[in-house]
Amino acid sequence: MTARKGISGEKAMRLFDSDNYDSDGDGISNLMERAFGGDSLTNDSKSIMPRAIRKKDGYEYIVFSRFSDAYNSGDDKIEYIVETSRDLRTWFDTSSAEGAQLMGTPEDLGGGMERVVFRSKKTRTADGNTKQFIRVRLKTR
Structure with a gap:
């Protein structure tokens, strides 16, 4: 053998x-x-990974495609958690005043997907800071 x-x-x-x-x-x-x-x-x-966008307005932006709520349910549900940080150790989600917010209306891409843009609620230099980071984290059941 x-x-x-x-x-x-x-x-x-x-x-x-x-x-x-x-x-x-x-x-x-x-x-x-x-x-x-x-x-x-x-x-x-x-082509699929979230991308940071840097504008001259001092805010941090991130753009990515995700499942729209109508297609994102049940046992396969994916939670998209957008967070910001000043030091890469402490992260704040969208519920925090230090976090990020959805900008505008999601763009329908078809097939249950949509493109979204999130922006930090505060500028990089707010409160005497010089740095700010933004990310999207995924969570499943």
């Missing part, structure tokens, strides 16, 4: 379905691919 290399079909299926696995090897987990409208079988890491 000859030894076979690789993984079993059963293990491959578990990995392929796992949120933490990167099925296409592009450096983006299956959860992130799904949450931001990517394809877990195609290297699309540059």
Whole structure:
């Protein structure tokens, strides 16, 4: 009998379905691919990831695609948590005066996806600060 290399079909299926696995090897987990409208079988890491936008108005912006509420429910629901920080240690969500807020109306992209823009509620230099960061964090059940 000859030894076979690789993984079993059963293990491959578990990995392929796992949120933490990167099925296409592009450096983006299956959860992130799904949450931001990517394809877990195609290297699309540059086109789907949230992008920071820097304007000259002193605020921090982030733009990303997400599932609209009508398509984001049940056991597969993904929570998109936009946060800001001054020191990369303490993060504030949208419920905080230090957090971020949705700007305008989400743009319908079709297929249950929408593009959103969030902006920090305070400028980089508010309250004598010099730095500010913005991110989106994902949470599933």
